[in-house]
Amino acid sequence: xxxxxxxxxxxxxxxxxxxxxxxxxxxxxxxxxxxxxxxxxxxxxxxxxxxxxxxxxxxxxxxxxxxxxxxxxxxxxxxxxxxxxxxxxxxxxxxxxxxxxxxxxxxxxxxxxxxxxxxxxxxxxxxxxxxxxxxxxxxxxxxxxxxxxxxxxxxxxxxxxxxxxxxxxxxxxxxxxxxxxxxxxxxxxxxxxxxxxxxxxxxxxxxxxxxxxxxxxxxxxxxxxxxxxxxxxxxxxxxxxxxxxxxxxxxxxxxxxxxxxxxxxxxxxxxxxxxxxxxxxxxxxxxxxxxxxxxxxxxxxxxxxxxxxxxxxxxxxxxxxxxxxxxxxxxxxxxxxxxxxxxxxxxxxxxxxxxxxxxxxxxxxxxxxxxxxxxxxxxxxxxxxxxxxxxxxxxxxxxxxxxxxxxxxxxxxxxxxxxxxxxxxxxxxxxxxxxxxxxxxxxxxxxxxxxxxxxxxxxxxxxxxxxxxxxxxxxxxxxxxxxxxxxxxxxxxxxxxxxxxxxxxxxxxxxxxxxxxxxxxxxxxxxxxxxxxxxxxxxxxxxxxxxxxxxxxxxxxxxxxxxxxxxxxxxxxxxxxxxxxxxxxxxxxxxxxxxxxxxxxxxxxxxxxxxxxxxxxxxxxxxxxxxxxxxxxxxxxxxxxxxxxxxxxxxxxxxxxxxxxxxxxxxxxxxxxxxxxxxxxxxxxxxxxxxxxxxxxxxxxxxxxxxxxxxxxxxxxxxxxxxxxxxxxxxxxxxxxxxxxxxxxxxxxxxxxxxxxxxxxxxxxxxx
Ligand code: NOJ
Numbered sequence: 001x002x003x004x005x006x007x008x009x010x011x012x013x014x015x016x017x018x019x020x021x022x023x024x025x026x027x028x029x030x031x032x033x034x035x036x037x038x039x040x041x042x043x044x045x046x047x048x049x050x051x052x053x054x055x056x057x058x059x060x061x062x063x064x065x066x067x068x069x070x071x072x073x074x075x076x077x078x079x080x081x082x083x084x085x086x087x088x089x090x091x092x093x094x095x096x097x098x099x100x101x102x103x104x105x106x107x108x109x110x111x112x113x114x115x116x117x118x119x120x121x122x123x124x125x126x127x128x129x130x131x132x133x134x135x136x137x138x139x140x141x142x143x144x145x146x147x148x149x150x151x152x153x154x155x156x157x158x159x160x161x162x163x164x165x166x167x168x169x170x171x172x173x174x175x176x177x178x179x180x181x182x183x184x185x186x187x188x189x190x191x192x193x194x195x196x197x198x199x200x201x202x203x204x205x206x207x208x209x210x211x212x213x214x215x216x217x218x219x220x221x222x223x224x225x226x227x228x229x230x231x232x233x234x235x236x237x238x239x240x241x242x243x244x245x246x247x248x249x250x251x252x253x254x255x256x257x258x259x260x261x262x263x264x265x266x267x268x269x270x271x272x273x274x275x276x277x278x279x280x281x282x283x284x285x286x287x288x289x290x291x292x293x294x295x296x297x298x299x300x301x302x303x304x305x306x307x308x309x310x311x312x313x314x315x316x317x318x319x320x321x322x323x324x325x326x327x328x329x330x331x332x333x334x335x336x337x338x339x340x341x342x343x344x345x346x347x348x349x350x351x352x353x354x355x356x357x358x359x360x361x362x363x364x365x366x367x368x369x370x371x372x373x374x375x376x377x378x379x380x381x382x383x384x385x386x387x388x389x390x391x392x393x394x395x396x397x398x399x400x401x402x403x404x405x406x407x408x409x410x411x412x413x414x415x416x417x418x419x420x421x422x423x424x425x426x427x428x429x430x431x432x433x434x435x436x437x438x439x440x441x442x443x444x445x446x447x448x449x450x451x452x453x454x455x456x457x458x459x460x461x462x463x464x465x466x467x468x469x470x471x472x473x474x475x476x477x478x479x480x481x482x483x484x485x486x487x488x489x490x491x492x493x494x495x496x497x498x499x500x501x502x503x504x505x506x507x508x509x510x511x512x513x514x515x516x517x518x519x520x521x522x523x524x525x526x527x528x529x530x531x532x533x534x535x536x537x538x539x540x541x542x543x544x545x546x547x548x549x550x551x552x553x554x555x556x557x558x559x560x561x562x563x564x565x566x567x568x569x570x571x572x573x574x575x576x577x578x579x580x581x582x583x584x585x586x587x588x589x590x591x592x593x594x595x596x597x598x599x600x601x602x603x604x605x606x607x608x609x610x611x612x613x614x615x616x617x618x619x620x621x622x623x624x625x626x627x628x629x630x631x632x633x634x635x636x637x638x639x640x641x642x643x644x645x646x647x648x649x650x651x652x653x654x655x656x657x658x659x660x661x662x663x664x665x666x667x668x669x670x671x672x673x674x675x676x677x678x679x680x681x682x683x684x685x686x687x688x689x690x691x692x693x694x695x696x697x698x699x700x701x702x703x704x705x706x707x708x709x710x711x712x713x714x715x716x717x718x719x720x721x722x723x724x725x726x727x728x729x730x731x732x733x734x735x736x737x738x739x740x741x742x743x744x745x746x747x748x749x750x751x752x753x754x755x756x757x758x759x760x761x762x763x764x765x766x767x768x
Contacts, residue, residue, distance in 0.1 A: 146198025410584025513549025
């Protein structure tokens with residue numbers, strides 16, 4: 001058996017090695033790879049094929065409900081007999097090497113495994129949460145942090161990350177908003193591409209790159225009432241116009257894999273959704289990568305109540321187009337029988353297997369199954385200086401200044417007495433955030449450390465004030481918020497009384513957002529608001545530094561606290577970066593990619609809402625779209641963020657007031673930095689399609705430029721619009737721009753816009 005295996009492996013490897021000499025052209029590479037894969041498929045038994053579609057979590061890491069007791073022996077036997085194609089959560093080059101060797105040497109065909117892991121915002125070095133980093137609007141930065149995360153993960157034996165999450169979400173109650181790029185389909189698509197390019201580079205076989213995964217396909221960000229895993233109800237226009245654009249962008253950017261979503265859409269579990277997978281993704285979009293289920297999402301088709309048992313679930317998922325079964329055992333236990341019964345066609349299994357083998361080929365695993373496993377490289381790469389520097393840059397650019405009354409910030413004098421208060425002030429763990437890869441617990445720079453370093457001449461006093469949570473703070477345990485203990489209030493109030501200024505660090509711990517961490521309120525959790533109110537009574541000079549994984553409803557804080565800095569969970573360099581903003585060493589430039597509500601009752605709240613038949617028309621009106629008890633505007637709108645510089649915007653000037661279907665409209669806006677501080681500004685462009693065949697959003701982001709503008713300088717910012725930018729899925733589901741009147745708007749955020757109007761006119765031939 002062993003000789004046979006070596007012979008076959010040699011055949012495969014030498015064939016592939018020889019093939020790389022043939023040509024460097026992608027198409028040739030692909031066609032040679034496909035031939036190779038065909039011949040490998042011919043050698044495979046049905047069991048071996050199904051094995052390639054079976055994925056297990058092995059090793060100490062777990063990122064979902066644990067594997068059932070008693071099946072470890074079965075899994076071991078399956079690994080040994082070629083019935084496992086990929087694994088997740090096994091970390092470290094040495095461990096991965098041993099496992100790979102076991103599989104390559106023991107299985108009949110020696111087909112290597114792929115090692116996967118959720119590398120979401122870093123592997124060992126933590127960068128800001130994806131939602132935080134999206135506030136930089138800096139695509140180059142996001143590509144570089146993804147590339148650094150890939151390099152670290154690849155050195156530790158990983159070839160595949162389950163990221164980026166490209167789910168659009170407008171509901172801050174949903175815990176997973178921390179993993180995404182916010183509420184907007186246009187920006188979300190741009191960021192998806194940047195992150196995919198960062199993870200994958202130009203060549204998946206490069207030992208510094210890993211395969212990416214666009215997830216969760218689809219609609220997961222629209223779970224009802226923001227409850228994780230909940231049901232989703234969506235119209236097809238909303239699906240096509242709002243939710244799918246980042247997925248389409250990901251497919252066009254050659255993302256290696258897609259992941260199913262846990263939710264159903266209008267009654268159909270995404271994992272069994274043949275419209276989404278077969279018709280759209282693998283059909284219309286011609287996507288030839290791999291679709292992996294989410295953690296047991298094939299098994300959960302039974303729990304959804306759509307399949308009677310796992311057999312039926314496996315049949316539905318495979319027929320719908322889900323290629324790999326993650327942690328479900330539905331495929332491995334049932335697909336052979338399903339083929340024998342004629343419920344699944346072997347050709348559909350072959351198609352799924354071909355995709356998996358192609359990914360292995362693209363990763364270079366057939367060339368050398370051990371190429372990613374080099375402990376020395378791992379040691380040199382993880383948490384290196386260069387990555388720490390990049391983490392600092394990313395943290396700086398992710399910070400959003402929400403309020404700065406009377407220019408309280410930056411802190412000008414250095415010889416002050418500064419009171420440092422709050423449960424997150426000395427916290428070295430929460431800034432690492434949820435989905436923290438392989439980061440070591442408690443290794444971030446705390447805000448306390450950052451401030452002490454930046455203010456060597458200040459008189460610093462500290463009080464925790466209040467605890468934020470009790471019990472274990474980790475991925476698996478439910479976070480219990482502390483609501484009883486006020487014993488720290490007195491000391492905190494004393495510190496605030498004795499200080500010139502008070503910096504308060506409040507928000508959420510790492511595990512108050514993320515998977516399974518939905519909330520029903522969006523206030524600062526626990527006793528924090530109460531303590532803040534007490535502090536305000538004794539000191540007006542409060543700077544509130546927020547650390548959190550989602551938009552918060554902080555109306556009282558906005559009314560009463562003069563300076564508010566949104567510092568998210570910024571990763572390893574959090575404390576240093578926040579201190580740089582507080583001292584003015586760095587002028588903040590981040591802008592929100594998710595609307596902050598005034599109250600949780602406004603959620604879902606987002607900037608590109610539809611007008612309705614009765615748009616809100618003022619506080620005294622009754623029969624209009626609004627809540628009776630609250631200002632209908634958001635607390636902080638999408639695109640909002642302040643700077644230490646001040647900017648003035650001109651009206652937009654457009655090149656024509658009428659354009660044809662093949663024309664381009666030029667838009668010009670002057671932005672002046674009227675302050676004495678150099679800054680960077682994110683200049684935004686929106687359009688409104690006044691009348692459409694379906695109702696249209698009141699505005700939609702269509703472009704932006706992040707520009708450095710020196711103190712006193714005016715800069716002309718230029719944009720272009722074509723009909724492609726105005727296209728959408730119309731009433732008849734055609735993707736096109738509809739002639740008619742449009743508004744074009746420019747400004748510093750989605751609420752403060754100046755506008756001009758133009759008409760899109762049909763080509764004369766269109767009327768013939
Ligand atoms: C479940 C999550 O929904 C998904 O995003 C993740 O990639 C898998 N678990 C694997 O850890």
